[in-house]
Amino acid sequence: MYPVNSRKSSAYDRVSTMFSPDGRLYQVEYAAKIVEQGTAGAAMVCDKGVLFGADKKVSSKLIMPDSIEKVFKIDDHIGAISSGLVGDARRLVQIARREAQQNKMYYEESVQVEALVKEISSVNQLFTQYAGMRPFGVSFIFGGVDESGKRLFETEPSGALAEYKAIAIGKGKKEAMKVLEKDYKDDMNIEEGIGLLLKALEKGLDEKEQLDINRLDFAFIEPGKKFERVPKQKVKGILGKK
Numbered sequence: 719m720y721p722v723n724s725r726k727s728s729a730y731d732r733v734s735t736m737f738s739p740d741g742r743l744y745q746v747e748y749a750a751k752i753v754e755q756g757t758a759g760a761a762m763v764c765d766k767g768v769l770f771g772a773d774k775k776v777s778s779k780l781i782m783p784d785s786i787e788k789v790f791k792i793d794d795h796i797g798a799i800s801s802g803l804v805g806d807a808r809r810l811v812q813i814a815r816r817e818a819q820q821n822k823m824y825y826e827e828s829v830q831v832e833a834l835v836k837e838i839s840s841v842n843q844l845f846t847q848y849a850g851m852r853p854f855g856v857s858f859i860f861g862g863v864d865e866s867g868k869r870l871f872e873t874e875p876s877g878a879l880a881e882y883k884a885i886a887i888g889k890g891k892k893e894a895m896k897v898l899e900k901d902y903k904d905d906m907n908i909e910e911g912i913g914l915l916l917k918a919l920e921k922g923l924d925e926k927e928q929l930d931i932n933r934l935d936f937a938f939i940e941p942g943k944k945f946e947r948v949p950k951q952k953v954k955g956i957l958g959k960k
Contacts, residue, residue, distance in 0.1 A: 743846060743876075745846075745852060745853055746846055746853050746875055746876045749802075749852075749853040749854065749855045749875035749876075750857075750874065750875055750876070752802050752803060752855035752856075753855065753856060753874075753875065754889065755889060756800075756801035756802045756856075756887075756888040756889060757772070757773045757775040757788070757888055757889060757922065758772070758773050758801070758886060758887070758890050758891070758894060758918075758919050758921070758923075759771070759772035759773070759789075759799035759800070759801050759859060759886065759887050759888050759919075760799075760859075760884070760886040760887075760894055760898070760915045760918045761799060761859045761861050761870055761884070761885060761915075762883065762884035762885075762898070762902060762906070762911055762914065763868045763870055763884065763904075764868075764906055764907060764910075764911045764938075765904075765905050765906060765907050766908065766940045767863060767868060767908075767938055767939050767940030767941065767943075768862060768863060768868050768869075768938070768939050768940075769908060769911040769912065769915065769938050769948075770789050770797050770798075770799055770861060770935075770937045770938070771789075771799075771912065771915035771916065771918075771919060771934070771935070771936045772788035772789050772799050772919070772934070772935045772936075773788070773919050773922060773923070773929070773933050773934060774786045774788045774933045774934070774935055775933070776930075776932070776933055783932045787804075787807075787808075788800065788935050789935045789936070789937050789947075790807075791937075791945045792811065792814045792815055792818055792834070792860070792862075792945075793815070793818040793828060793829065793862070793945075794828070794944040795828055795862045795863050795864060795939060795944070796814075796818065796829075796831055796860065796861070796862035796939070796945070797860075797861055797862060797937050797939055797945050798811065798858050798859060798860045798861070799858065799859040799887065800856050800857070800858050801856065801857050801887040801888035801889075802854075802855045802856030802857055802875075802888075803854075803856050806854045806855050806856040807856045807858070809854075810838055810841065810842075810854060810856065810858065813838065813841060814837075814838055814860075817829060817834055817837050817838075818834060821833075821834075828864065830864050830865070831860065831861070831862040831863075831864050831866075831869040831871070832866070832869060832881075834860065835860045835871040835873060835879055836879065838858065838860070838873055839873050839877045839879045840877065842854055842873060842874070842875055842877040843876065844877075846875075846876060846877065853875040853876070854875050855875060856875065857872065857873060857874050857875065857888075858887075859871070859872055859885055859887055860872075860873065861939065862939055863939050863940065863941045868941075869881065870882050870883065870884070870885060872885050872887060883902060883904070884898040884914075885898070886898060886919075886922075889922040890921040890922030890923070891922075893921035893922070894918040894919065894922060895918075896921075897914070897917050897918045897921060898918055901914055901917070902914065908938060908948075909956060912936060912948065912952070912953060912956045913956050913959070915936070916929060916934075916953075916956065916957055919934075929957060931950055931953060931954045931957060934950070934953055934957075935947070936948035936953050
């Protein structure tokens, strides 16, 4: 056992399974720091469904913006937004899609949004328990529509999850949440929702930086219909009114 003093305190952040004397898992906290550096994403429950919006970081003008994924289709009725390490996000999305397909094969019905989110959170938590593993450096917003209604969740690297009416992740989360908490209303339509998410995403930008339509990715799910991308022209029109 390591002595509790400042000289040895760094030993507690070497593995994700070792608690510090004050009850902290440093590797999990470091994973959360990675999420805070990711580009912003936000989602909300609208009057007719669940709306997703994200800002994709394009580090070079030579990169094709459409090649960068930020908003993912998990199933016809479920979507997700990631913030953090792209490779980790892709791996968990793969697990989520597999879980959704297996549910259809075994039970001949679509997976419930909450059940899927709890499965992904369990995977996250598992990677905080064993030596030789590191926590996933990514948080997700999962949203969708099922028999229980319109559902929206946030997952964290620790395995924690919570359900929201509107939520933001990534860079500028605190400022974006202030916008959502102030202006969100239960009966907002999709156009009003896009306007609100654009306002929230703008808070995640660096000073003097502006929202770029080529970096924005929006999607929408409503009852009885499949996950679909919101046309850029529609987003552009609303962005121009801001």
